[in-house]
Amino acid sequence: MWNFWYTNQSPSKNCTHAYLSPFPLIRDEYNSTSYDSAIIYRGFWTVLMLLGVLTIVMASFFIICAAPFASHILYKAGGGFFIIAGALFSLVVVMYVIWVQAMADLENYTNMKKMDCPDFAVYVRYGWSFMLAPIGVFFALLAGMLFLLVGRAIYLHSD
Numbered sequence: 001m002w003n004f005w006y007t008n009q010s011p012s013k014n015c016t017h018a019y020l021s022p023f024p025l026i027r028d029e030y031n032s033t034s035y036d037s038a039i040i041y042r043g044f045w046t047v048l049m050l051l052g053v054l055t056i057v058m059a060s061f062f063i064i065c066a067a068p069f070a071s072h073i074l075y076k077a078g079g080g081f082f083i084i085a086g087a088l089f090s091l092v093v094v095m096y097v098i099w100v101q102a103m104a105d106l107e108n109y110t111n112m113k114k115m116d117c118p119d120f121a122v123y124v125r126y127g128w129s130f131m132l133a134p135i136g137v138f139f140a141l142l143a144g145m146l147f148l149l150v151g152r153a154i155y156l157h158s159d
Contacts, residue, residue, distance in 0.1 A: 045092060045095050045096070048092050048095070049089075051088050052089045052092060055082075055084050055088060056082070056140065059081030059144075059147075060078070062075075062078035062081060063075065063147060069154055072151040072152070072155040075147050075151030076147070076151035076152070079144045079147030079149075079151060080148065081144070082141070082143045082144030082147060083141060083144035083148075084144075085140050086137050086141035089137045089140060092133075093137065096130065101124075106124070110122050
């Protein structure tokens with residue numbers, strides 16, 4: 001399988017898979033994590049993503065514990081955690097867009113690569129997971145608002 005996808009390339013192609021970095025690069029010695037600013041940026045991005053996942057798990061736990069409509073406080077806490085998770089995931093998406101569109105210097109990168117390969121072209125494409133991320137943010141925010149509403153309704157109808 002490895003030979004089919006990666007090593008079985010025709011000799012006429014000079015394809016290089018690359019991850020664009022907005023930070024300065026040294027020709028032929030490029031490592032995207034060799035700069036402190038890249039490590040800090042990716043660190044924040046990773047921490048925000050992990051916090052979002054942890055917040056979703058905590059929100060789900062609160063909602064499961066409140067399932068028999070016993071505690072309006074747990075529904076409100078779960079709803080609040082879903083809203084916080086939606087905000088965290090939206091920050092992750094915005095940071096990714098900033099990384100690709102604003103910080104990555106595509107023109108200089110293209111000019112540098114054209115020295116080795118005159119037919120080099122850069123195509124910026126967002127994958128399907130990026131297209132689904134805003135939908136996930138929307139549903140996290142919607143779930144948060146609905147569970148806050150359920151908690152309020154339980155509070156108003158309890159004796």
